[in-house]
Structures are given as structure tokens and as C-alpha cells.
Amino acid sequence: MTDESETRTVEHRPPEEAFSLLADETRLAILRELSGVDEPLGFSALRERVGVRDSGKFNYHLKKLLDSFVRRSDEGYELTLAGTQVVGALLAGTYTASVSLDPIETDGACPECGTALVAAYEDEHAKIRCSDCGNVRMSFAFPPGSIEQYDREELPLAFERWVFSEFAQATRGFCPNCSGRLEARLELNEDEPEVKSAIEREVAYLRYHCDRCGNRMLVSVDTLAATNSSVVVFLADHGVDVDDIPSWELDEVLNANVTEIVSRDPPRVRVSCELDGESIGVVVDETAHIVDIERSDA
Ligand SMILES: [Zn+2]
Ligand SMILES: [Zn+2]
Structure with missing residues (x-):
């Protein structure tokens, strides 16, 4: 083991092979049953849960899933990561719900x-948009299967929490x-408002x-600033709890909130906010990271 590249092996199986294995009701039932348990299940226990009497037929289907979606250990059968994610996608309603x-x-x-x-759900996208002029504040894919888990009045906040959990993943x-490696950059508005969405006009x-x-994903620099711990503390010191305020209302609370361009090449901006005579400013660099924070008496 001398070179890092020698210690890492990734084999890719053909996806058409894997997906064709799933085109069967019994096999999907096996995946669903295995997803709900804390411990691996033995053959008979699993067969009973799935409800197939014919043990030969059940064994045939179970074997088809082995290695790709189901793993067998001494303790019994359990889902692989792919199996867990297939069940996750089924529950999220990505393939099935409307x-x-x-x-x-x-x-x-x-x-x-x-x-x-208003909070709306259109074309599998959650949107926070104006009910009159068509201005869209936020728009993002939201799993249809999760809509029914919330009451109507809970949904705007559920949308907000979802987009922040996606954003938290993106910033990391x-x-x-697809869980792949994400590239991030800061873009400055080049002033062609007619072809741009609301966020691109910032x-x-x-x-x-x-x-x-x-x-x-296109994300406001304010959103990045509002998730920074120093900014959260600053706002809390001035009686503003960011957890209580949906991001589409944050502008109104932080009415002195400004974004200014620090440099164009490389692009850098400062987002600052002033409350009760005190201010905080964060500088965001070209890689979409906060590189400087200044808090001071204004
Ligand atoms: Zn409007
Ligand atoms: Zn991806």
C-alpha cells in the first residue's frame, strides 16, 4: 500500500441489470419488509412477513435480490445501501405519488x-410565490410522498425545513x-434582468x-449568511430567532440587510445587517464560502 489510488477500488454494475431485478411485486415486498426492522431477518421470518407460502418460489425471488439490494450475513437478511435507497424513493413517492x-x-x-x-405545489416543486404578480421567491423539488405527512397549515414550514436540509448538504x-461531489461558486448579477429568475436579479x-x-441549486447569499453561527448569535442577541422566521420573511425583519460587491475578479460580496445600532458583515468568496466575519458597534 504505497499509493492512495491502489487502495481504492470501485466496481460499477450495469444499472439496467439492477433495475430489471426490481420488476416484481414479491421482490419489492421483500425490500419493504426488510426496511422496517431493526435486526436482520431469518429466511422463515422474512417469508412470513412477505406472505408467500411457497418457500421455493420465495427463495427464487430472494436470491435475485442478493448482493445488489439484499445482503445475507450470519444473522439473516438485511438491506444493502441500494436496497435502503430504493425503499426510500418508494416511500418518498418519487416514482409513484401524484x-x-x-x-x-x-x-x-x-x-x-x-x-x-402563498406556498404552492406544482410539477413536483414546492414554491413560495406571489398570489398576484407571479413573482417566485423559492422553487425546489419536494418529494410528493411527504406532502400527506403534514397538515395543510404545517406545509409552508415543512417546505422551508426541507430546502434548508438540502442546502446544508450542498454547503458541505x-x-x-445523487450524493456526488458538488461544485459551488458565487455569481455576480451581470444585469440582464429580463431573462432571469427573481434570485438571479439579486x-x-x-x-x-x-x-x-x-x-x-441557486441560493441567495442571504440564506448562507443567515445559517452562519456568528450571524445567528448576532440576531439572537437582538431578539431575532431565525428558527422562528421563514426565510421568505427574513428580508422584512432584516430591513437594513444589504449585499455589496467587494471585488469582481475574483467575485466577493459582503452581506451586512444592522440592528439596534450594531452591525455584522460576512464576506463570501468565489467558492461560496464565508471567509470573513466582522461584528461591531455601528
Ligand atoms: Zn407580487
Ligand atoms: Zn448529482
Whole structure:
């Protein structure tokens, strides 16, 4: 073991082979049953749970799943990572659920026209948008199977928490879609507002991109600043609990919140906020990381 590359082996199995193994009701039932247990299951216990009497037939299907989706150990059968993720996708409703939802009014107001913002679910995307002028504050894929787990009035906050959990993954460098390595950069507005979304009309925004699956996220620099621990403490010191305020209402609370360009090449911006005569500013660099924090009496 002299070279790091010699110690790492990744074998890729053909995906068409793996997916064709799943085209069977009994096999999907096996995966579902194995996902709900704390300990590996023995052959008979698993067969009983799935409800197949014919042990030969059951064994045939179970064997098909071995190595790809199910692992056998001395203790019994359990899911592999792929098996766990297939069950996760089935429960999330990614392949199977279809949802319609009447828009839900929120306490936020549209920054363009002042009308109430609504939380809507359209084309498998959760959206926080204006009910009048069409301005979209946020739009992101949300698993349809999770909608039914919340009451209507809980959904706007559930959308918010979901997008922040995806953002937390992105800021740590993992693609929320395929778990691949994510590239991040800061982009400055180049002033062509007619072709751009609301976020691209901001002074600057963060772009996260996965080369492997093409997934991309555009995120406001304010969002990055608002998740920084020094900023959270600053706001708490001034009576603002960021956990209590949805991000689409944060602008109104932080009405002195400004983003200014520190340099164009490489791109850098400072996001600052002033409350009760005190201020905090964070500098975001070209890789979408916070590189400097200044807190001072204004
Ligand atoms: Zn509006
Ligand atoms: Zn990806």
C-alpha cells in the first residue's frame, strides 16, 4: 500500500441489470419488509412477513435480490445501501405519488407588489410565490410522498425545513440528488434582468452544480449568511430567532440587510445587517464560502 489510488477500488454494475431485478411485486415486498426492522431477518421470518407460502418460489425471488439490494450475513437478511435507497424513493413517492394542493396563504408579503405570498405545489416543486404578480421567491423539488405527512397549515414550514436540509448538504459539498461531489461558486448579477429568475436579479447569488447528474441549486447569499453561527448569535442577541422566521420573511425583519460587491475578479460580496445600532458583515468568496466575519458597534 504505497499509493492512495491502489487502495481504492470501485466496481460499477450495469444499472439496467439492477433495475430489471426490481420488476416484481414479491421482490419489492421483500425490500419493504426488510426496511422496517431493526435486526436482520431469518429466511422463515422474512417469508412470513412477505406472505408467500411457497418457500421455493420465495427463495427464487430472494436470491435475485442478493448482493445488489439484499445482503445475507450470519444473522439473516438485511438491506444493502441500494436496497435502503430504493425503499426510500418508494416511500418518498418519487416514482409513484401524484399530488394536487390548493395554494396555502403565508404571513409573508411579495417584495415586488406587497400581496400575500402563498406556498404552492406544482410539477413536483414546492414554491413560495406571489398570489398576484407571479413573482417566485423559492422553487425546489419536494418529494410528493411527504406532502400527506403534514397538515395543510404545517406545509409552508415543512417546505422551508426541507430546502434548508438540502442546502446544508450542498454547503458541505454533496449533491442532494445523487450524493456526488458538488461544485459551488458565487455569481455576480451581470444585469440582464429580463431573462432571469427573481434570485438571479439579486446583486449576487450562489450556484451549486453537480457535474455528474446535472442537479443545480441557486441560493441567495442571504440564506448562507443567515445559517452562519456568528450571524445567528448576532440576531439572537437582538431578539431575532431565525428558527422562528421563514426565510421568505427574513428580508422584512432584516430591513437594513444589504449585499455589496467587494471585488469582481475574483467575485466577493459582503452581506451586512444592522440592528439596534450594531452591525455584522460576512464576506463570501468565489467558492461560496464565508471567509470573513466582522461584528461591531455601528
Ligand atoms: Zn407580487
Ligand atoms: Zn448529482
